[in-house]
Each structure stands twice: as structure tokens, then as C-alpha cells.
Amino acid sequence: MYGSLWLALLAPVLFIPIVYFLGRRMGKLVSWVALVPLLYSTLYFVSLMGGIAESPVGEYFYWLPGIRFGLYADGLSLPIVLTVAVLSAIIAIYSQPYMVHSIHEQYHQENNKAHATYYSLYLAYVASMMGVVLSTNLFEFYLFFELMIIPSWALINVYGSGEREKIGLMYLLWSIVGAVAFVTGALSAYAQTGSFELVDLVRLTGSPWAAFIVASMLVGLCVKMALFGIHIWLPFAHAEAPTPISALLSPAMIGLAAYAIVRLLLPIQGTMDTWFALTLIWGLATMIYGGLMVLAQTDIKRLLAYSSMSQMGYLFVGIASATTLGVGGAMMHYVSHGLGKAALFLSVGAIMHQTGYRDIRKLGGLAARMPITAMVFLIGAMNISGIPPTMGFASKLMIFMGAFGPGVHEISTEFVLALVAILSTALTIGYMMWTMRRIFYGPIAEHLEDVKEASPLMTIPMILLCVLSILIGIYPKPIIDPIMEVVARLLM
Amino acid sequence: MVNNMLFLMILVAFLPAPLVYLMGKSLGKKVSWVVFAVMLGITVVLGWLIPVVEHEVLLEEYSWVASPVSLTFGLLADGLSVPMLFTFLFVYAGATLFSMPYMERRLSLGDIKDSNAQYAKFYTLFLLYGASVAGSMLATNLIEFFLFFEMALVFSWLLVFLYGYGDRRRNSMVYFIWTHLGGGALLVGILGVYWTVGSFEIADLAHIASYPNVLWIGVAITLGLFVKIGALGFHGWMPVTYSESPAPVSAVLGATSVMLSTYALARLLPPFQPVLQGISGWFMLWALLTILYAGVMALAQKDTKRLVAYLSMSQMNYCVLGIFTYVPYGVLGAVSYSISHGLAIGLLFLVSGALLYVTGTRDMTKMGGLSEKLPITLLATMAGFLTIGGVPPAVGFKSKFILLSGAFVRGFSSGWLELSVAILAGSLATLVTLGYEFRTVWRVYYGKLPEGIKEVARVPDTMIVAFVALGALSIVFGIWPALFTNALDVFIEHLFH
Numbered sequence: 001m002y003g004s005l006w007l008a009l010l011a012p013v014l015f016i017p018i019v020y021f022l023g024r025r026m027g028k029l030v031s032w033v034a035l036v037p038l039l040y041s042t043l044y045f046v047s048l049m050g051g052i053a054e055s056p057v058g059e060y061f062y063w064l065p066g067i068r069f070g071l072y073a074d075g076l077s078l079p080i081v082l083t084v085a086v087l088s089a090i091i092a093i094y095s096q097p098y099m100v101h102s103i104h105e106q107y108h109q110e111n112n113k114a115h116a117t118y119y120s121l122y123l124a125y126v127a128s129m130m131g132v133v134l135s136t137n138l139f140e141f142y143l144f145f146e147l148m149i150i151p152s153w154a155l156i157n158v159y160g161s162g163e164r165e166k167i168g169l170m171y172l173l174w175s176i177v178g179a180v181a182f183v184t185g186a187l188s189a190y191a192q193t194g195s196f197e198l199v200d201l202v203r204l205t206g207s208p209w210a211a212f213i214v215a216s217m218l219v220g221l222c223v224k225m226a227l228f229g230i231h232i233w234l235p236f237a238h239a240e241a242p243t244p245i246s247a248l249l250s251p252a253m254i255g256l257a258a259y260a261i262v263r264l265l266l267p268i269q270g271t272m273d274t275w276f277a278l279t280l281i282w283g284l285a286t287m288i289y290g291g292l293m294v295l296a297q298t299d300i301k302r303l304l305a306y307s308s309m310s311q312m313g314y315l316f317v318g319i320a321s322a323t324t325l326g327v328g329g330a331m332m333h334y335v336s337h338g339l340g341k342a343a344l345f346l347s348v349g350a351i352m353h354q355t356g357y358r359d360i361r362k363l364g365g366l367a368a369r370m371p372i373t374a375m376v377f378l379i380g381a382m383n384i385s386g387i388p389p390t391m392g393f394a395s396k397l398m399i400f401m402g403a404f405g406p407g408v409h410e411i412s413t414e415f416v417l418a419l420v421a422i423l424s425t426a427l428t429i430g431y432m433m434w435t436m437r438r439i440f441y442g443p444i445a446e447h448l449e450d451v452k453e454a455s456p457l458m459t460i461p462m463i464l465l466c467v468l469s470i471l472i473g474i475y476p477k478p479i480i481d482p483i484m485e486v487v488a489r490l491l492m
Numbered sequence: 493m494v495n496n497m498l499f500l501m502i503l504v505a506f507l508p509a510p511l512v513y514l515m516g517k518s519l520g521k522k523v524s525w526v527v528f529a530v531m532l533g534i535t536v537v538l539g540w541l542i543p544v545v546e547h548e549v550l551l552e553e554y555s556w557v558a559s560p561v562s563l564t565f566g567l568l569a570d571g572l573s574v575p576m577l578f579t580f581l582f583v584y585a586g587a588t589l590f591s592m593p594y595m596e597r598r599l600s601l602g603d604i605k606d607s608n609a610q611y612a613k614f615y616t617l618f619l620l621y622g623a624s625v626a627g628s629m630l631a632t633n634l635i636e637f638f639l640f641f642e643m644a645l646v647f648s649w650l651l652v653f654l655y656g657y658g659d660r661r662r663n664s665m666v667y668f669i670w671t672h673l674g675g676g677a678l679l680v681g682i683l684g685v686y687w688t689v690g691s692f693e694i695a696d697l698a699h700i701a702s703y704p705n706v707l708w709i710g711v712a713i714t715l716g717l718f719v720k721i722g723a724l725g726f727h728g729w730m731p732v733t734y735s736e737s738p739a740p741v742s743a744v745l746g747a748t749s750v751m752l753s754t755y756a757l758a759r760l761l762p763p764f765q766p767v768l769q770g771i772s773g774w775f776m777l778w779a780l781l782t783i784l785y786a787g788v789m790a791l792a793q794k795d796t797k798r799l800v801a802y803l804s805m806s807q808m809n810y811c812v813l814g815i816f817t818y819v820p821y822g823v824l825g826a827v828s829y830s831i832s833h834g835l836a837i838g839l840l841f842l843v844s845g846a847l848l849y850v851t852g853t854r855d856m857t858k859m860g861g862l863s864e865k866l867p868i869t870l871l872a873t874m875a876g877f878l879t880i881g882g883v884p885p886a887v888g889f890k891s892k893f894i895l896l897s898g899a900f901v902r903g904f905s906s907g908w909l910e911l912s913v914a915i916l917a918g919s920l921a922t923l924v925t926l927g928y929e930f931r932t933v934w935r936v937y938y939g940k941l942p943e944g945i946k947e948v949a950r951v952p953d954t955m956i957v958a959f960v961a962l963g964a965l966s967i968v969f970g971i972w973p974a975l976f977t978n979a980l981d982v983f984i985e986h987l988f989h
Binding site (some may be wrong): 063064066139142143144173176181184191209 | 984
């Protein structure tokens with residue numbers, strides 16, 4: 001297919017002014033215009049999938065004295081960036097009916113400008129996420145990483161619910177704290193290696209500063225991943241963002257931090273791998289705390305937010321193991337969590353859209369009224385709980401195989417921790433199925449008697465997500481193989 | 493290319509002054525268009541020169557004084573002066589445009605007689621001030637530099653004195669005394685150079701470090717410029733002058749402070765590296781303390797212009813930090829950061845002026861909920877804040893990142909002092925910056941619209957054009973920094989061989 005990485009990255013950016021000006025005339029229909037560049041990027045990335053393992057694609061441009069602007073897609077970054085592109089294209093379609101409703105609720109009238117601004121910010125947000133994945137040097141990476149914060153903050157701030165302005169600010173400040181920690185490590189790395197290139201980070205191996213550098217970058221990235229202790233912003237931001245944005249924020253964006261840890265920090269020997277027990281405990285704490293908090297929620301979006309936090313714990317456990325299987329599994333789980341969590345958020349959005357309620361105690365028995373939504377929710381739940389035939393099964397299995405790797409030969413701390421990790425997945429299955437029952441089964445409440453299934457513009461994107469996760473679940477080879485190859489090389 | 497182009501440029505800047513005065517007497521405020529045309533014309537020529545100086549240096553020399561010392565009146569356009577002057581005059585042209593409705597309002601306040609003569613005087617001084625700054629950025633010898641530098645001080649003092657707010661006589665006196673103390677220190681340094689190397693030519697500074705006892709000369713020049721850039725302890729004049737000047741004057745004063753001082757630091761101080769290297773870590777620390785002090789002060793302000801003044805003082809000292817790292821990226825970052833800061837501070841002072849124009853107050857506690865009423869002004873504020881705070885996609889992000897990477901390189905190669913400065917400048921100072929920026933946006937634009945300002949006037953179109961132009965340049969430079977960094981890089985390469 002004709003195209004190049006820079007065009008795939010630039011297409012959404014170029015469409016921002018077009019979408020904005022057309023949107024002021026077209027209103028909600030501009031979502032179809034916004035879909036054009038997203039589809040282009042998606043199709044271009046798909047066309048690369050075939051031969052990516054053998055021939056990675058790199059494009060470099062002169063940018064600043066001594067620094068080039070590079071874009072690089074290999075077996076690891078391509079599946080990740082493809083996930084971002086697919087999710088954003090699917091969610092753009094879903095956004096149309098959802099945002100009509102939510103903009104109407106906010107302004108009590110048609111507001112074309114609100115649609116125009118929404119889709120412009122949406123494109124900016126997606127482009128910066130793709131930039132994070134494709135970037136080749138620390139400067140560029142940090143640029144896109146910071147850039148991501150601004151449109152997402154604006155989206156929460158303008159279109160969110162509840163105390164959206166306060167929560168937007170909180171999101172912003174936490175993100176910046178993370179960015180600052182990250183940049184301290186990144187600049188120190190530059191001072192030590194004399195290069196901003198990501199591939200040169202490996203030169204830090206053996207440096208006396210390696211521990212400091214890795215630790216500060218790790219903390220910066222883990223704020224974004226909302227690991228236990230620095231997760232405060234996540235439940236608020238993800239619960240109050242407009243639902244389509246939650247579906248991007250939650251799995252796609254925060255997981256990028258996991259990708260960054262793999263790409264940037266794991267190749268530096270003698271740091272992450274030596275702290276295995278420590279990072280494993282941190283991952284476990286996140287997993288279990290997030291899971292328990294899910295059980296305590298009554299708000300369906302907040303519930304999903306905590307579940308995202310818990311799933312980030314899984315990703316982190318896989319990465320912490322520093323084994324090919326564990327890390328590869330974590331990256332696979334990025335994809336399956338992306339598809340699964342997006343499906344969950346979209347189905348919850350459909351429920352809110354159709355019933356007007358988000359309090360779980362007011363819901364019940366909806367399976368008969370909204371069968372497609374119920375089905376999607378179930379498949380999403382299976383996906384993040386790791387139940388076949390969804391792809392979550394493969395990814396979770398790999399994470400656990402990896403986590404057992406380092407400590408299986410003796411009864412060590414690591415072994416016990418890995419065991420705890422496996423047992424705690426029962427928690428995910430438990431909370432997902434219990435939530436399923438609370439929303440969709442049981443007697444239907446009187447005020448829900450007249451509820452109907454959501455419009456096709458909402459259900460078709462939801463179904464697409466489920467189809468994808470099952471297809472990849474049945475035949476994961478095209479994604480697993482390239483990921484494993486790159487991960488093996490990074491860990492060497 | 494025209495042979496005497498730079499000389500013509502200076503002539504074009506200075507010569508219309510009497511004309512502006514005479515025309516102003518009959519034309520009144522319309523004479524501002526003449527000043528605007530002059531500034532815009534020179535800006536366009538400089539913009540066209542940026543790619544030229546990537547390959548060659550333009551030097552013009554005219555015989556000036558033969559005895560007792562031989563002085564040439566030289567003009568130099570190279571990778572340092574052209575991008576800086578281009579941006580400065582771009583801001584200047586924007587401020588001129590902005591001043592049209594603003595000065596009309598200022599002169600109608602009643603404390604100054606509103607007459608055509610006032611417009612004539614204001615725009616004559618405004619033109620001369622810009623022209624003097626342009627002269628000092630092109631000068632090739634220290635006497636010429638100092639002459640233009642002092643002229644700029646006098647014209648700006650008159651602008652504050654005649655058109656300021658509040659107790660403008662006292663404020664302008666504070667400004668005059670402080671800046672002349674700085675000028676005095678600078679002059680001592682300049683004379684020291686002459687006694688040491690026997691010439692006033694900046695080019696002859698190159699080998700000054702090979703002479704004995706030159707440390708004090710470097711320190712004198714540094715301290716002289718520290719007054720201009722508002723380093724902690726030398727900043728007494730800055731918040732008052734900035735906040736009590738008319739907004740277009742504050743904008744160009746702010747841009748001058750950061751750009752002219754950084755220009756001079758980058759032009760004059762690198763030859764002193766061998767002698768200053770030892771104490772440069774302390775200058776870095778000084779800059780950091782200024783950044784933090786002014787940042788905390790900014791958090792405590794209620795007055796929009798006072799806030800921008802502290803914010804500017806805080807951020808422009810990053811340039812000092814960068815220059816004294818004495819590593820290529822540090823200096824490159826400092827100069828780029830001063831370019832982005834000049835743009836942003838110009839923009840922010842204009843925004844605060846527009847807020848005063850439409851709401852009649854500078855008190856942030858009396859504002860709120862303006863986002864609906866003033867969407868473009870909100871965008872301009874954000875563009876200014878993002879540039880100054882170093883947030884992408886504005887140009888401030890790149891320059892600050894480059895500057896900080898220079899600081900980290902210096903930190904890891906020097907010692908604990910430099911390293912701690914680098915780390916704190918990258919972390920704590922960034923947080924303080926973003927803290928006050930978002931607090932301001934919050935206060936002014938969100939929340940409830942107070943009763944007192946329910947009827948908000950429209951922001952005039954000329955103001956909007958100025959906002960959009962400055963904001964757009966920041967974004968264009970941000971996305972495509974090579975537009976000016978290529979030229980700068982030639983200068984930096986030459987500096988560090």
C-alpha cells in the first residue's frame with residue numbers, strides 16, 4: 001500500500017484544521033471526516049504487518065542540530081501502534097451518537113463548535129499516542145509523551161462529567177509530575193551516553209548512574225501506568241472523561257508506559273532484572289489493590305477504571321520478570337487489554353446512553369433488553385480475565401509462564417510471589433462476572449422496562465472489537481511471532 | 493545582495509523618527525502604522541537573511557573615530573544576531589499593532605492630556621527604542637554596543653516615565669537607577685577589556701583569556717547584564733517597571749531584557765570560559781535560585797501584569813543557566829530559549845493588556861469565567877504559557893529540553909553543585925512553573941463570571957492579529973525548529989570548534 005510512517009503519523013495532524021472548520025458547519029457528521037486519516041493510518045499499519053519481522057521500517061529526518069526525527073516500526077512497535085490506530089478508528093465511529101447525547105446534555109442545544117473541537121482534539125490525541133510508539137529518540141519520545149497530556153486534559157476538562165475541571169487539573173498535574181521524573185532520567189542518560197537515540201540507552205549497562213537513571217524514568221512511566229501509590233489520578237480521570245475517551249485513555253494510553261519500559265529500560269542490564277522481587281511486589285500490590293477496589297465500586301465507569309489499574313499490575317508483573325515470555329506476554333496483554341477494556345467501556349457507555357444511569361445499584365436484568373451490549377460486555381470481560389477463545393487467554397498465560405521462569409526451581413520469594421499472582425487472577429474473573437450479573441441479570445427494574453438496544457453506530461464498533469479479540473485469540477501467530485522476536489533481541 | 497544592507501537597515505530604523513513626530517502631530521494615532529511598517533519591513537528582511545547566514549557572515553565596517561582610539565562603526569549579521577533580532581522585531585511589530593487601540597485607551601484615562609502630540613511623542617520614542625536595541629544586537633565593537641544599549645535604556649525610561657501607570661515618576665526613576673548601575677558595571681568591564689587587549693572590537697575579545705587577571709572583567713560584564721536579566725538581588729526594578737508600564741511597552745521591555753541580555757552573554761562571555769569555568773557553577777546556582785524565588789513570588793500575585801513580570805524573571809534566568817554551562821547544547825538551548833521566551837513574554841504582556849482593556853482591572857481575584865467571552869485571548873494565554881513553561885508543541889519545549897540536556901552534561905562532568913542545579917532546574921523549577929501557570933488560567937478563565945464584569949468589551953481586531961501572529965510563530969518554530977536553529981548552530985559550532 002502506498003504510504004510511509006511519517007504520512008501515517010501526520011495524516012491525523014493534517015486533518016485537525018479540516019475537521020475543525022468542517023465541523024463548525026457539519027456538526028456531528030464530521031466524525032466521518034475524522035475517520036478518514038485514522039482509517040488510512042490503520043490500513044497502512046496493517047499493510048506493514050506481513051513482513052515486519054524480517055524488515056523493520058525506519059524513516060529519519062533532520063530536525064535539530066545533532067538530533068534527528070526518526071520513526072521506526074518493528075515487530076514490537078507495529079502491533080502496539082496498530083492497536084492504537086484500530087481502537088481510535090473504531091471509537092471515532094462510536095463517538096458520534098455518544099457525543100451527540102452528551103453535548104446535548106451539556107449545552108441543551110445543538111452545538112456544532114463542540115463537535116468540531118471534540119474531533120480536533122481527538123485527532124491530536126491519537127497522533128501523539130502514535131508518535132510515542134514510533135519515536136526513535138528520547139527527545140522525540142518525551143515530546144509526544146507530553147503532547148499526549150494536553151488534548152486528553154482538554155477533552156476531560158471540556159467534555160467530562162462530574163467535577164470535570166478539578167479532575168482535569170488533577171490529571172494534568174499528576175501527568176506532569178511523571179513527565180518531570182522521566183525527563184530527569186532521560187537527560188541524565190543523555191549526559192552519560194552522549195546520545196538521545198533509544199538504541200543507545202543500552203550503553204548505560206554497567207554505568208554507576210544506571211540505577212538512578214532507570215529508577216527515575218521508571219517512576220515517571222509508572223505514574224502514567226498508575227501503579228499502586230501513584231495511581232490517585234486514574235480512577236477520577238477515567239471515570240469522569242467522556243466514555244469514548246475513557247476507552248482510549250484507559251487501555252491505549254496508560255499501557256504505552258509499559259511499552260516504553262520494555263523499549264527503553266529493559267535493555268539496560270543489571271537494573272530491572274536485579275530488582276525482580278521488588279518490582280514484582282509492586283506489580284502484585286497494584287493488581288490486588290485495584291481488584292479489591294473494583295469490588296467496592298457502585299459507579300460502573302469507576303469500576304472499570306480500577307480494573308484498568310489492576311490490569312496494569314499484570315502488565316508490570318510480566319515486564320518485571322524480564323523473561324522473553326513474560327515481557328512478550330505483557331506486550332500481548334497490551335493488545336488484548338486494549339481490545340477488551342475498550343469493549344467494556346463502550347458497552348458501559350451504551351448502557352449510560354440508553355438508560356441514563358451509571359449507578360450499578362439502579363441497573364439489573366438488562367441482558368433481555370440490550371442483548372448485543374451484554375454479549376460485548378461478556379466478551380470484553382472474558383478478554384481481560386484471560387478466558388479462551390479471546391486473546392486475553394494467550395497473553396495472560398504467557399505472563400504467568402514468564403513470571404514463574406526465574407524462580408521455579410526452588411521455593412523462593414519469587415516463586416511464592418508468582419503463585420500469588422496467578423491465584424489473584426481469580427479476583428479478575430470474580431469481579432468481572434459479578435459485575436456482569438449485577439448489570440445484566442436478575443430481575444429488571446421498573447424504570448428500565450422501556451430500555452432499547454443502542455443504535456447500530458454504537459453496536460457495530462463494539463462488535464468489531466469483540467470479533468478482533470476472538471480472531472486474534474484463535475490465531476495469534478501474526479502478532480505473537482514478531483513481538484517475541486523483538487523482545488528476545490531487547491533482552492539479550 | 494545590497495552592499496550596505498545592514499547600514500541601510502539601521503538608517504531605516506532611526507531616520508523616520510523626526511518624520512513620525514511631525515506626522516504624528518497632525519495624524520494622531522494613525523502614525524502608528526508608520527512605525528509598524530518600519531518594524532515589519534526590517535523583520536521581513538531579517539527573515540530573508542536567516543537562511544543566508546547559515547552559509548556566510550555579513551560584516552560591514554565604516555570608519556568612525558580615528559583618534560585617540562581607532563573605532564570602526566561595524567555591523568555584523570551572523571547566526572546569533574539574525575535569528576534573535578528577527579524574533580525581537582517580530583514581537584516589536586506585534587506590540588506596535590497591539591498598541592493602536594491600547595494607547596488610545598491609555599491616553600483617555602485623564603492623567604495625560606489626550607492630543608495628537610502625545611501620539612507623536614509616544615510613537616517616536618517607541619520607534620527609537622526598537623531601533624536602539626536593533627543597533628546593539630548588530631554592533632561589532634563594545635563602545636558601539638554600549639552606546640546603543642544606553643540609548644535603549646534612555647528611550648525606554650522615557651516611555652515608562654511619560655506613559656506608565658501609578659506613581660510613574662518614581663517607578664521610572666527606580667528603573668533608571670537600577671539599569672544604570674548595571675550599565676556602569678558593564679562599562680567597567682568594557683574598559684577592562686580595552687586596557688587588557690587594547691581594542692574595543694568584540695572580535696578581539698577572542699583571546700582575552702590568555703591575559704592575566706581577567707576574571708574580574710568577566711564578572712563585571714556578567715553582573716552588569718544580571719541587572720538587565722533580573723537576577724535575584726538585582727531584580728529590584730523589574731516587577732514594578734514591567735507591571736506599571738503600558739502593555740505594549742512592557743511587552744517590548746520584557747523581550748529586550750531576555751533577548752538583549754542573552755545575546756550579550758552569548759556574544760561576550762564565551763571567550764572568558766577558561767577563567768570563568770571555575771565559578772560558573774555558582775552562576776548556575778544563582779540562576780536556579782532566581783528561577784525558584786521568582787516562581788514562588790509569581791504564585792503569590794493577584795495582579796495579572798505583576799504575575800507575568802515574575803514569571804518572566806523566573807523563566808529568563810534559564811538562559812543564564814544555559815550560557816554558564818559552557819557546553820554546546822547549553823548555549824544553543826539558552827539562545828533558543830531566549831528567542832522563545834521573547835516571543836512568549838511579548839504575547840503574555842499583550843494578553844494582560846487585553847484583559848485590562850476589556851475588563852478594566854488587573855486584579856485576578858475580580859476575574860473569572862472569561863473563557864466563554866474571550867476564546868482567542870484564552871488560546872493566546874495558553875500559547876504563551878505553553879511556550880514559557882516548555883510544553884509541546886510550542887518552541888519553548890525544544891529549547892528548554894536542549895538547554896537542560898546541556899545542563900545535565902555539565903552536571904555529570906563537573907560535580908555535585910552543577911549536577912544538583914541541573915536536576916533541580918529540570919524538576920522542581922518545572923513544577924513551580926506549571927503550578928502558577930495553571931493557577932492563573934484557572935482563576936481568570938474558569939469559574940464564575942463576577943458581577944462586575946458581566947459586560948465584557950470586545951477585544952479589538954488589531955489585538956487579535958497580534959496574538960495570532962505571535963502564537964503562530966511560536967508553534968511554527970516549535971514544529972520546525974531548524975528554521976532558526978540551523979543558523980544558530982553555525983554560531984555555536986564556531987564557538988566550540
